[in-house]
Amino acid sequence: MQRRSLLQAAGAALLPLPAIAQTAGAKLLKFVPQANLSTLDPVFTTAAVTITHGFCVFDTLYGVDGKQAPKPQMAEGATVSDDGRTWLIRLREGLRFHDGEPVRAQDCAASLDRWSQIDTFGTTLRRAVEAFEAADDRTIRIRLTRPFPRLLEAIGKPHSSPAFIMPERLARTERTKIVSEMVGSGPFRFKADEYLSGARAVYERFDGYRPREEAADWTSGGKRVLIDRLEWHVMPDAATATAALQRGEVDWVEQPAIDLQPMLQKARNIRLQVQDPYGFLAFARFNHSIPPFDNPALRRIVLGALNQEDYMVSIMGDDRATWRACHSAFPLGMPGVRDVGSAVMTPPHDLARAREAVRQAGYKGETVAILQPTDQPTIAPHGQVTAALLQALGFKVDLQAMDWGSLMARRLARQPVEKGGWSIYHTNWPSVSIANPALNTNIRGDGIAAGWYVDPEMERLVERWVGEADAAQAQALFDQVQQRCIDQAPALPLGQFFQRTAFSSAVQGVAPGSVCYFWGVQRAG
Template sequence: MGRLVNVAALVAAMVLPAAHGAWADPVKGGVIDVATVGEPPTLDPMASTADLVGIVTQHIFETLYTFGKDWAVTPLLAADMPQISADGLTYTIPLRTGIKFHDGSDMDSADVVASLERWEKIATRGKQAAEVIAGIEAPDANSVKITLKKPYAPLLSLLAFNNAAAIIIPSENAGEDPLTKFIGTGPYMLKDRKPDQFIQLARFDGYKSRDGESNFYGGARKQYLDEIRFVPVPDPNTRVEGAVAGQFAYADALPVEAYDKISGGKTKPVILKPFGWPVFVMNTKEGLNSDIRIRKAVQAALAPNDMLTAAFGSTDFFAVDGSMYPEGFAWHNIVGIDAYKPDGDTEAAAALLKEAGYDGSKPLRILTSRQYEFHYKMAQVAQAYLEQAGFKVKLDVVEWATLTKNRQDPKLWDIYITHSPFLPEPSLNGFMSDTTPGWWATDAKHKAVEAFNAESDPAKRAKLYEDVQKVIYDEAPIYKVGDFNALAAQAPNLEGVTPAPWPFFWNAWLEK
């Protein structure tokens, strides 16, 4: 897996310190309310790539591996890193023993095999891995063997990710689709869910933490809090006001212009810098954007400078950058970025539209949501530039849960707007899979991605990623707008929270 250079500086998180300075000793007990952008469309993390689903469910379910410091893959339910055969085709994974599910049953290799087989069928990332997995079996009760058809460098990162996640559940539940029994091995278990009101998680007293220190998403997971309640608050200004009033111990995904407002009183700002990138995903399967000339016209027309300024205001919170990864990441390169025009080129876009025979009778449908207000602001600016180039544009503004549902249907949209943190392994990005909404699947993509995924040497992989970035720009299945920093708010008496792109609250406690 490619490592980041100087990650501590790149994924820097700034929490304004409490007046007393260093953390006090952890205290057990208490309940926290966490404000999220909305109601998750499901609590089955295999069935969704929505970050919101992963944020909540990573407390309930666990995977064989996760990400530790510097985004290195580290064991979670696995006892250790896998033994990999010399030819790179066989991964033998030892399992931890004494692990209990929330229903009191013991986890063993039969549960792991059934869970991974379900992941291959249901999760977009599982389907991605299934293309190269020849078989999954259990040599004994405490180990699992995965056999590949060909070497595949991203496998462990896919197994570690909390998004379309390879969660381990009891084998008797693995046949469910959709999942109705939310039973995992995590430090907290589902106690109650009232849609559009809260998701209530309670400490699982049968939880067996790893030994040692905490290690980002890995290592020891201590259960100091009695309960964690995730409260859907779709309106970003309401999240801000609730944080300022002390209503929420943590409020996620806040508009950056609220920084000054949340810098005093009953809350403090948390900044992740750089957090990630906003992206316009093109529907390459049906409709206008199935024509590459139309996609290239969109690519030419958009003006990231104005879009990012509208969305984030100050360059303290964004950078106009066409590289898929910013400087400092092993994957950073500038191949293909001549097609990224900071101020747009509506004349070039208009010429491409003329070449494609577009007459304006059919609208370009942009699917977006106001729960992430910066998505909506970018959509408004994009609409103006696209119309100037000659497009007829229709903004379809819906709830985030509706967006994640509607993007599954290629008949309903031409572009949808989303965002992602900078992921440690490029093949974790959804568009790298043929089956994720957008459905980008071409010979040129397959040639570049398959060569990249087959190589295990980090330096050679970084060079091969240049070919991947080139084909992204050549075929325009997505449009990266730029880089941005994320803002959240945290109560001064909430301690032990490690700033992270998907916030987690094991190891957190309330200071008395």
């Protein structure tokens, strides 16, 4: 079917009549997320769609402002002992969960304990923690074995498994299991009775939420909800979502397809704006636990052969204002980041020579299974680019198409390719979520994140960086981490891009962030 035909036929996949009938008279906002909300636990997964959901339902002890500085959120503030080994975090008064129960320090301690077993920055913190505990009902006490000066940065991180606070009974869920009951203390209440994976998710304003007094700023400040009901409508086809937005049947499309944006820019009833001013960094993630990419020599060859322009043009087009090359595993423009891989990654590349290097490095003809999420317009084309590159280098490639939810489940498989495993998948990260060595899951060598990269030397460097208070010494350690990313190629940086979001001109209050925030948003009329 041609693109024009899809636009004409888009009305066949619009909102179900029962959902419209239920919301008569309510202040309603209809949103199309970038992908299906298949996993509800925003600590268990790093998927952006689940993090967006998480900020609706849950809150954090600390958030960040637009400069990424940690700010008190559920907390009144924090104090640290003179020896740097005891932190006390005092909760704001009157906080309640959606089930009516008060938020207690016991809930927070249990939440931090589970989060610190899952999240990359959290596991780094956990190695310095003697106990997360309650000093009293409103005071969390964190006892450390050594100073950890970046503690508030860790628990206030805005993306990729933030330290969301849950009731103790849910936070006691084993780290290997997914929390499915969505009870938080955030500004929205999740409507479990209306949730249908692959179709919709529904949220209602939580009248018991107590916003802070100051203005909202990224994930910090007063999260004042101005709508009664928020409906997410899953529309995997970009043309369907665009047509629904143009006709006013939805209010906001998180990630409109690049090739449809010129049409949206001409529409008087639609606005486009960059959602995250820090941008995103695209990656190819390797499975390090099975051949062939358990071999660092093969990973380095692929890193040195790829052309980032091919990847960026495939998703963003030729407009260089929307993307740039980034020869680093960290996003350019963030503090301390250097373009350390330019000598290795800058074209032109001698593919014939690289193909011979693959043979000499010991490639034995193993199938490379590339997972391609067809419902992710800023990721899907990368599978084809990588498949073509690897084939040119002499690899045997199997490009497997699936939706993003299936990919998120499949990436947990550790079996060989012939038994349902995988070799490579592509993703992108908000720059703020991978801005430093502790945060960047792509390069951490602790063997925890999908791909299971193990590198004790990388972990040693990260641990030293985390504990270094001297700015010059911290930068020197950061430089060593960046260079090791080029030497070991734990993941392939594919370029940095800036994604626009699209919404009706009647929608007001859309604020920048690493995900879409719904506090402060309202629909006029």
